[in-house]
Amino acid sequence: MKLLEYQAKEVLASLGVAIPPGEVARTADEAAAACARLGPVAVKAQVPVGGRGKAGGIKLARTPDDARAAADQIIGMDIKGFKVPLVYCEAALEIEREIYLGFTVDRDARANILMLSAKGGMDIEQVAEESPDSIARLYPNPWRGPLDFELTRLVFEAGLGELGRPLTALIKKLYRAIPDYDALTAEINPVVVTKKGEVIAGDAKLEIDDNAAWRHKDLEQRYGALIEGDPYEVEAKKRSLTYVSLDGDIGIIGNGAGLCMSTLDLVQRAGGKPANFCDIGGGAKAEVVENALAVILMNPKVRGVVINVFGGITRGDEVAKGIITARDNLSMKLPLVVRLSGTNEEEGREILKRDGIEPGVNAWAAAQKIVELTRVGIR
Amino acid sequence: MKLLEYQAKEVLASLGVAIPPGEVARTADEAAAACARLGPVAVKAQVPVGGRGKAGGIKLARTPDDARAAADQIIGMDIKGFKVPLVYCEAALEIEREIYLGFTVDRDARANILMLSAKGGMDIEQVAEESPDSIARLYPNPWRGPLDFELTRLVFEAGLGELGRPLTALIKKLYRAIPDYDALTAEINPVVVTKKGEVIAGDAKLEIDDNAAWRHKDLEQRYGALIEGDPYEVEAKKRSLTYVSLDGDIGIIGNGAGLCMSTLDLVQRAGGKPANFCDIGGGAKAEVVENALAVILMNPKVRGVVINVFGGITRGDEVAKGIITARDNLSMKLPLVVRLSGTNEEEGREILKRDGIEPGVNAWAAAQKIVELTRVGIR
Amino acid sequence: MSILIDGSTRVIVQGITGREGSFHTEQMKELGTKVVGGTSPGKGGTTHAGIPVFNTMADAVKATGANASGIFVPAPFAADAIMEAAAAGITLIVCITEGIPIQEMIRVKDFLRGYPQARLLGANCPGLITPGEAKIGIIPQRITRPGSIGLVSRSGTLTYEVASALSAAGMGQSTIVGIGGDPVLGLTFRDVIEMFEKDPATTQVVLIGEIGGSDEEHAAELLARGTRLKAVAFISGRTAPEGKRMGHAGAIISGNRGTAKSKEEAFRKAGVPVAETTDDIVGLLR
């Protein structure tokens, strides 16, 4: 779960991180009112994706009228596929300097990595490429967390020794997002040092592990509904599916990310355009298959669906039953190609055949078949 | 800092441990009122020492009149040198079984040890001696804390598998007293399983590391003044001295526990009776010496004082200055023998001589001298 | 011969009384795997499908001398189950469970450093099988066939796909190892290929990778140093769109690695042919 900026800031504030005063506004009038209370503000689009600054999603407003105009422009704007649902009006800071601070999971090291750089702000990725040494790095032991001496070393390595105490304290608070919230990424970029010497989070990004959602139901309840985006993805999330929208017209269901991706590859190779990626996972049951089909059929662009299941834990008979129930419940009329192998595959194929669905044996053939069937009306 | 039962229970309750309803009573009338509210209660003496049950410090009361009578008897009672300042009136439990649970620091292993036994209650020390195998033990890694599988194993080893879930949860809560409160010992004996199947702390003992007192000022503020005992020890604690009262008449000051103890040994060997153990520690300064002398002279039994300082960090000149200032400020008339060696010893001896105190060179001679001087009036 | 598992491996099923644990225990036994025990706290002393059940792994190992385990417990308990197996002395821990929080796996990986004898496969993996001999996990025996091809894969279902195609073409497998698709996992491509390299019964190796991470790149580096094995690679996800990224931390550490292109190039550079589709693998091995 990727939190919006103001949500990430609320969470970090609960860990003791200093944040600027700010208010959420859903309308232009609310933004004007917030500015009246806060003074000059930055009006910031709230979307769970980077690059909003360059997309025009952040505007400075000195007066309530400015704020109203800015919010009017930003709310409803599309930023990388996300329709901006609301803005965050945040008191403008007197910036002395900007620092980069963040951690994420380093897959290669199978560990968390903490990063700190004196060169914070918008261009940190460029800094990473051009002068990687200007980013100090630390792999904290996951049971111990970062130790004081490790943080002191990190701070001096980043050339920020004179800010040792406030930065060390800040990093410890940010790090709490791991044990307390199962954070996968937490970033404060920039950490703002104000002209008065305060150390404040200028922006904040926080991603919580979906696998640990059961431990953080409060977050899901408070924020879950607000992160809008692709409507099919939102619906899929409600139904606990792993689903990503794409812009083609062939619906794709597979079990396992690898098989699902290779089905995408095959459909594209056969000349088709996938409408989505939908992994129904290892132990998928009839209900899950039905859910997946329902979400895919919500999309009016979809002209047909290919299902590719190779069963290990997933049993072919259950998949077959799910497909039939789903097709019938949804009165599905579109072409449907099913490739079914693995555990209980004979039983599964039997069930499909009985209900008038011809099961495929080979994924490549199935991909070609669905492309052929969905191209019929187009030519 | 050794907490009283009700204080330990308050702390454990803040960690989520279930405790019976109870109220503190400072007078017999308060105890009667508590009983009127709570129903049948156990009226329990609050002293920071074990064995109060056998000393008559716990009485059951079915009615407010019973409770008044019990409190009247217990408040003010002396239990192992502690005058009972108040009682804790606690709702009586319907006990199905009693379990022992505790942890402490195992010096030999340089680690914390968790212990669990199905044979809880008053005689656990006897159980430990007669059937040590009936006490299951676990050394949790100090960074990780006890892991779930380790606790499951502990619970099954103790023969308490059928209480696995509630006990595992309870142990995790009790263990929090280490990271959250720097506990050195925490014990729930008995853990009571009620006839209704609840798992509740029947008694609680909690000792907090004095070295970590700076991290837990709230505890000191809430509870520090309440733990009464020897008035000299209380006064010494206020002055941050390491002081233990003994029942002799020769005041003893030493720097370092070893030197202090060996001074005790020597005085006793010379036929004297030490009035106290007072270690002024490694970096003792003039002010500390003055404090030590002041506390010792509060005790009217004291007939003379021997000071034994061998300076490493402690400097002889500072010790000498402190002795003189203290003697003068306190208008001390009693015999005073000072043995002073180590860093800046010449300067120190010089200062003592100048002010009319003859410094000893040898600890055994100093011990004999103070015994001789304090015996003068007795013979 | 084979790697990691054979007919003499003594297996405990952790979570044997659960639905999946129960079902797959039967499947493992059917192949002839020595399933010598199972765990389920509170059910110690009973038997399940004829197999003795223990409260803890310590008890199970003590009573049975087991050296391997398969984990089928639900996700919230799986990380703990891995550590329990390692602490009990198990040398091959196969974690089938999916959905373990990543931070828990990071802690588990650190915990395992204290138990260098313990090799972890997974989590979120289909397990491994030495066809005709033994398996731990959920790879269907039916699609496998004894032979000399080592198969190692990050994807569960793609593994079946490929194994199935190989078997149908008469090309048997020495051992099939599904390392799992999680970002933080146990044995890597590289670890498994090193084992195949040392296994005289294995002469060819098929590696099925996925976009993300750089385990495939590391394996390619190893193969580039020279190997007696004839190797073929396949990467799925070439047409997958880039994930919508938030924040810079990920980009700072991973740079350009992790794409299908980067992985395929790494293999080609190492002299390892890359299959266009899974069906092409059979041809490239001939």
Add this chain to the structure above:
Amino acid sequence: MSILIDGSTRVIVQGITGREGSFHTEQMKELGTKVVGGTSPGKGGTTHAGIPVFNTMADAVKATGANASGIFVPAPFAADAIMEAAAAGITLIVCITEGIPIQEMIRVKDFLRGYPQARLLGANCPGLITPGEAKIGIIPQRITRPGSIGLVSRSGTLTYEVASALSAAGMGQSTIVGIGGDPVLGLTFRDVIEMFEKDPATTQVVLIGEIGGSDEEHAAELLARGTRLKAVAFISGRTAPEGKRMGHAGAIISGNRGTAKSKEEAFRKAGVPVAETTDDIVGLLR
């Protein structure tokens, strides 16, 4: 010869700019100890009493090649300083600071398992001295004298007492080691006696114990197995009253060990004479 420290040992003082650190650095230098650097975060690049100061131990070790450190930082920072020294590669860490919370020391001891090269002396100890050569800590040089007696003690000031008496009697010391009086500490009596056993320059050993714990008993067990060293022991606290105990946990694990009686008996059983007073030690060594 000597143990643990000699004239070639390269020492960093952690907390060199503090009052105690500063004072004792001078004392160490006076004896001839190679104090090659100090640490004080934020003061890196400066010098203090002619010694270069670094921000971190990593920097200090890199610049100076130091192999030992003495810790004089305040108690709330001392546990961290020990870990920092170990992580920087220091092989002898001497922690003078007293008042470190016991739970922190327990975590430190576990941390040090990851750094087997790092030997910790203390905390809450006077340090060690090889008379005429070098010292780390606060043992006054003046009361020592080069020779062949190894002295190891739990008490700081009693160590001075005994060293002073030995020197006055013309009996020099190879190395004097104050292991410290805290319940959870680094080197034990046993560790130090094993080192003396291997040091050809040491022919006699004096052990000064205290009530509490069972380190003395463990040392006695070691000596009972046979030693080339002539040993004498002294235990302080024979007349100390028993502490007022709360709870049973302590009693369950320690039983009857830890008393002066138990310790003295252990040494007598091992054939080691026990001195009645510190003054008797000289006579027993003759």
